[in-house]
Amino acid sequence: xxxxxxxxxxxxxxxxxxxxxxxxxxxxxxxxxxxxxxxxxxxxxxxxxxxxxxxxxxxxxxxxxxxxxxxxxxxxxxxxxxxxxxxxxxxxxxxxxxxxxxxxxxxxxxxxxxxxxxxxxxxxxxxxxxxxxxxxxxxxxxxxxxxxxxxxxxxxxxxxxxxxxxxxxxxxxxxxxxxxxxxxxxxxxxxxxxxxxxxxxxxxxxxx
Ligand SMILES: CC(C)(COP(=O)(O)OP(=O)(O)OC[C@H]1O[C@@H](n2cnc3c(N)ncnc32)[C@H](O)[C@@H]1OP(=O)(O)O)[C@@H](O)C(=O)NCCC(=O)NCCS
Numbered sequence: 197x198x199x200x201x202x203x204x205x206x207x208x209x210x211x212x213x214x215x216x217x218x219x220x221x222x223x224x225x226x227x228x229x230x231x232x233x234x235x236x237x238x239x240x241x242x243x244x245x246x247x248x249x250x251x252x253x254x255x256x257x258x259x260x261x262x263x264x265x266x267x268x269x270x271x272x273x274x275x276x277x278x279x280x281x282x283x284x285x286x287x288x289x290x291x292x293x294x295x296x297x298x299x300x301x302x303x304x305x306x307x308x309x310x311x312x313x314x315x316x317x318x319x320x321x322x323x324x325x326x327x328x329x330x331x332x333x334x335x336x337x338x339x340x341x342x343x344x345x346x347x348x349x350x351x352x353x354x355x356x357x358x359x360x361x362x363x364x365x366x367x368x369x370x371x372x373x374x375x376x377x378x379x380x381x382x383x384x385x386x387x388x389x390x391x392x393x394x395x396x397x398x399x400x401x402x403x404x
Pocket of ligand 1 (some may be wrong): 347348381401
C-alpha cells in the first residue's frame with residue numbers, strides 16, 4: 197500500500213495531512229504548497245501557459261495536467277481538491293472560468309469566458325445538517341476534443357460532452373451531449389446536429 201493510500205485510510209492522519217496542506221475550511225492550499233510544491237507537481241506540456249493572475253488551487257494528492265500549448269487565462273480558478281483536473285493539448289480555459297475536478301478536457305477545446313465546470317456537488321439531503329457540513333459528491337465531467345463551450349455556460353457534475361460539440365453561451369448543461377451536437381438554453385436542449393449525409397448542421401425536427 198502506498199503512503200498516500202495509507203493516509204487516506206486513516207481519518208485522523210488524513211485530517212492532519214489536509215491541515216498541513218490547507219487551512220481548515222478553505223479551498224486554497226497554503227503558501228508553501230502553492231509556491232514550493234506545486235511548481236514541481238503540476239504537469240505542464242511543452243508551451244503550456246498558466247497566466248499569472250489565475251488561482252490554482254492544486255493539491256498534491258490529486259492530479260493536475262495541462263497539455264502542450266494549452267492555456268489557462270487570467271482570473272480563471274482551477275481546483276483539483278476533490279478530483280483530478282486533466283486538460284489536453286491546444287486547449288483554452290478562458291478568462292474567469294472556474295474548473296473544479298474531477299474534470300477531463302480533451303484536445304483543441306475552447307472554453308470561452310466565465311464558465312463553470314464543477315465535478316463537485318454539495319450533499320444536501322439531510323435537513324438537520326447545514327449543506328456546508330454535508331459530504332460532497334463528485335461526478336466526472338468530460339469535454340470531448342474540438343468542442344467549444346460558450347461564455348457563461350455551466351456544466352454540471354457527471355455530464356459528458358462529446359467531440360466537436362458546441363454549447364451556446366449562457367447554457368446550463370445537465371445531460372450528456374452526443375458528438376457533433378450543438379446545445380443551448382437552461383436546461384440545455386439540442387439546437388443543431390451535424391448530418392453526415394448532407395454535410396450540414398441541421399436543427400432537429402422536434403426540439404422539445
Ligand atoms: C450557439 C451559437 C454559436 C449560435 O450558432 P448558430 O449556428 O449561428 O445558431 P443560430 O443563430 O442559427 O441559432 C440556432 C438556434 O439556437 C438558438 N440559440 C442560439 N444561441 C443560443 C443561446 N445562447 N441560448 C439558447 N439558444 C440559443 C437560436 O435562438 C436558434 O433557435 P431557433 O431554432 O428556435 O430559431 C451562438 O449563439 C453562441 O451562443 N455563441 C457563443 C458565443 C460566445 O460565447 N463567444 C465567446 C467567444 S469564445
